Amino acid sequence: MQPLLKVQALSKTFNIRAGLFNRKKFEVLKNISFSIGKGETIAIIGETGSGKSTLAKLLVGAYSADSGQILLENNTIENNGQRDAQCRYIRMIFQDSATSLNPALTIAEMLDDCLKFNTDFDQAQRSEKIDSTLLKVGLLVDHQQYYPHMFSIGQLQRVALARALILDPKVVVLDEALSSLDPSVRAQIVNLLLKLQLETGLTYILITHHLSLVRHISDQLVVLNKGEIVEYGDTETIFQSPQSKITQRLLSC
């Protein structure tokens, strides 16, 4: 089967100030390659500072890579740091939904802006799309006029999901999006995510520390350590027989 998203030899280096005039290069990601099919979930795990969040930001386009390609359905959307700005098929849900929503805008205004920037819908089409998206993530149409501070954390995560889904993305990146939730709310959101995946064939890239969640929903697993892939393969296989020492250590805790 043709993979939906293909990442080839992605690298990212940050310049770090080391002293007054010196700048040190710090390689966050080295030669990352993986691919996912439609409707699959890939989990990325690794210890803190292994480059997981940087990888997420590269995928959605918040950072640009130094070298390497990202291909979506065989179209190159990023080539050696050149991003095709029109591509909004990869969307991201942030770790803390409370800070990733603009406190001064209502939910409707926020979603409306999303549509305005990326589609040629007219007013009626936009409001219809907002209604249907809110219902899809388990919110009510009435929630449109609410400000972010009026929601609970679980609802905010749904709003963040609505914001990601309103542009009909093919890939959704969840950067620790489920970590800050308490178990029952997390279970609700996970079930919602799985339901949406079944219905629309979404692909998820899950970045998390939560191992049982990884085992529960992901098909493939990437283990990162110091910016390099140490293990990549089928989730169940890796959980059964981890090859590298780092994976063994991660999975044993």
Added chain:
Amino acid sequence: MAKFNLFSEDANKSPLARLWRKFKNNHPALVGLWVFIAFCILAATAPFLAPYGVNQQHSDALLLPPSWNEMGDVRFILGTDDLGRDVLSRLMNGATYTFGLSVVAALITTMIGVLVGTFAGISKGLRASFLNHLLDVTLSIPSLLLAIIIIAILGPGLMNTVWAIILALLPQFIHSIRNLIVDELGKDYVTAYRLDGASNWHILSRGIFPNVYEYIVVIFTMALSTAILDIAALGFLKLGAQPPTTEWGAILAENLGLIYLAPWTVALPGVLLFLAVLSTNLVGDGLRKVLQARKAD
């Protein structure tokens, strides 16, 4: 999941409405706001409201005390000065100069400060440093002294005072605005908005300004109270407004020689200056407290 009331109109408050609700409960700040608004109205309409002309002399009524004194005359509610001019009319017109011009100076400072501070905030590297530190030299001198230096070059006069005050206030303003913008730009919602496809202009107008304009108002009130004091001080030192201009500081200076003979001619402009600065500071302080309270919940 948290319970919520779906159809409650009351709960559906914008951040601004929440701010006002909290501000209303802070009574000193609310009183300050009313006094502040009264001063604004007075500054705009004083020539029409004042009972007599500013320089209209009444030779039959020299140095009359305020009307509640047994020597007073009900025609001149706050008495007259040594030239027989009505103190009330002069003080009312003084609001236009001292308070009104301070507001204008603070507004111009705000506009320039927001413009330069925003550019400094969104640009990077050398350009940001240049914009940010453009007027930093003036930070090394107290604002009043700087104003005196500028007046020494330009010559005394009310408009020169205003320019001097604007120049003295600008660097602090630019720094504060730039810090606000940089803080906001680092937040997740800006990144998320950028990923939605928002341009820099959208991020500023829809993302950042709706979240910082209250802070800009707080900085504005601080600039305003400094401006009021500086304009009055320069008027008092005979470097700013010149008599017979009815600027409060100038009135104070003009009548200083009468302080034993007619204390009301000196005390009343002082009281007004005190009220103007107090109300401005009460509003600014109340607003700052409310903003902190809103952030906390």
